[in-house]
Amino acid sequence: MTLLPVVSRCASYPFIALINEPTARHKHAITHHQGFIEGLFLSGLGDAGVTVERPCRPTSLELSSSEDELKDPASYPVKIVLEHLSDAPGTHSFEMVRARFLVGADGAHSWVRHTLGIPMEGDSTDRVWGAIDFTPLPSSDFPHWRNVATVNAADAGLVLIPREDNKVRVYVELGVANEFEQDERGRPDTSKITADKLLDISKRAFKPYTFETTPDKVEWYTAYIIGQRVAARFCDQGRAFIVGDACHTHLPKGGQGMNVSINDGHNLAWKLAYVVKGWSPMAPLDTYEAERRK
Template identity: 50%
Template structure:
């Protein structure tokens, strides 16, 4: 019989919960070299079911970590959606088909469906290669946050003490452990222990809509079984989600209140079975037949509720993400995506930049306030979207006898209108310390606060085409994109050379914020608007071509199959060029014409400057001539 002794340990970031939000965070932080631990009360990862839809923006994010190829290889792609409504002759009939993703700028214009366990495996394998594994089964039993202001304001202090209980300890492992952490992330689901422990409320409401979910391999004559389908029938609504292999997920609307436990208001799964759910589905599919001779892979019941946490952090030391801070209907495929993008913003490789920069001493603690500022607004927008979408989807269809029901045109219009938001492509962060839209009027298509638009450019050295997003990996670095304009023009090249000379000075931002190794903080790429047959990559100044692969051209490839038109697509003058700063999470922080660099008044917050924050309220700090303090701002005149 082992003797258990209390054990104490230190860690930079403790993550509670190994769902998609926690795993993305752990993977990102580990890649950034942060000392991170992740625990989960489940003895093993999810093996089937749960979340299964990956939206276009999330695929882009996974690609920035080098993880999208496996997702695309293992998952199913949804390119088309079909709509079914009541037929005058009884049953349902198809009333239209449309593209599944209405987001014209999406690099991946489709959704990928794959069960949550397989998606978690992608992260787990990546983490394992970095020496990080999920510790299971482990639960937190208490958490204590320091009340000492000096401790809280010191990013190197371990301000959070968490007591963990190992549910299945080995002979060499203590049953109880005390962990001293600098930061804690609660990605522990809708019933979050972290959220409840700190008394954070979930604000919102619960609907009367009850839905069942079944994952199976069906036999059916339904012609759109391999398309996403929205079915409105007089028997209730259904949604079809084709999955990997031959598997299909069915969302089935239920109307009988017998599935709800009156004492708790929660769904009572003891009163229903997957067979009962499928009996309801068969009525909604008529006149088409559907049966399930194969085993049921997974099933569940839920009541639609839309809630947002009253706050997403406690003293910028303890954070919650994913279902812990927002819950909603799963039919728009937002839950897992929102969860992963929460931690992508905060502490995953790109987001790891917020915690990582602070742990490296490159940023002030106040940078973390932008997490709640950006993601809570997104969560509230998500809830507003979900209320409209779930109401339309769960509502009765419009018929001759029910003129107040939901018409096909109304549902289709909403589906297409919400496309940019539901795909994740249309997420727009408001102005903050790391979003400066001051010169947005100079740009038409490259929007400050939105993600960097995908486009194919060719490499100047060898004319090889590259997707620009693949050159902006999630590696915690700010990307400095110098759209150099028409560099064969002598006057323009002189301006570019002058810019590079200023950026190379000791007082420039590269030196001031580079901490002796600017390449670890900034990644510089130059993009010329000139043609491949007249440009040498060596034409550009050395600082703008730190490596031969860092110079691109806005031209077509050697076979004229791809590339070209990038300056036009971004709204950049092909003669004068522009400077674009892209945050480590792939969102545009600032946009500025190169021609305005010497005439603009640029603003940096003094507190951020003092704490060496890499934040661009300025275009090119290296061009500074003088500065004036006014209040809490520092004005620089170029």
């Protein structure tokens, strides 16, 4: 990618960047939103005859401590109870599953990680970020709406990602979490972070450029608390794994979270498939943590 010469506190990259890596199969980067990508995976699973059961949550987990059982790839050392949730009367049920392996892909607050007693390590400071999707009016004079851009202002750092249909996503760095007013749970009170507030901060940061939008052109916004951390282990007893946000959390600046998470899944999935199909001993599974945690 080429860094364009723009105002000194703003960096901008062409949205559809030319990728110069000689081995790259596709020469352009394209942005798709996460719901679209998740839809592709669900559709691929459906084509392979796999149905994702929702809503469903685990309520208990036991992992055998028997060395013999853990060493035998054909054994079922994982015992997990699933609760199938439903609003329909009489359909709420529990199911006990015996499994050879468990993969916890249950996000930043991972129940699997907590249950396995795996701590998170790294940045002890959480930060509060806002994100807002909107369409700027044509009168806006910021020249880089259709590029990926970062803007650094005195009171906020912004990251701008162009989206489909002339929309943009702006990430707004709002500050250190423990400097916010706390709510009754002792967490930063994000209830006062409104779409208007995120737009006001963005407008100040964009100066001397200006932009306007209208309430009907604001599609979505959120405020969330995040720190940069990594799990102390990605695996327990060679049988229970965690992937994605369950084992690492990132600030949104690099747009890494989902990409890194997909790579975790890819790294682990083919190794699990080889072991489960009996094509390989269990040894390659040890390389998952070594390759993904470094």
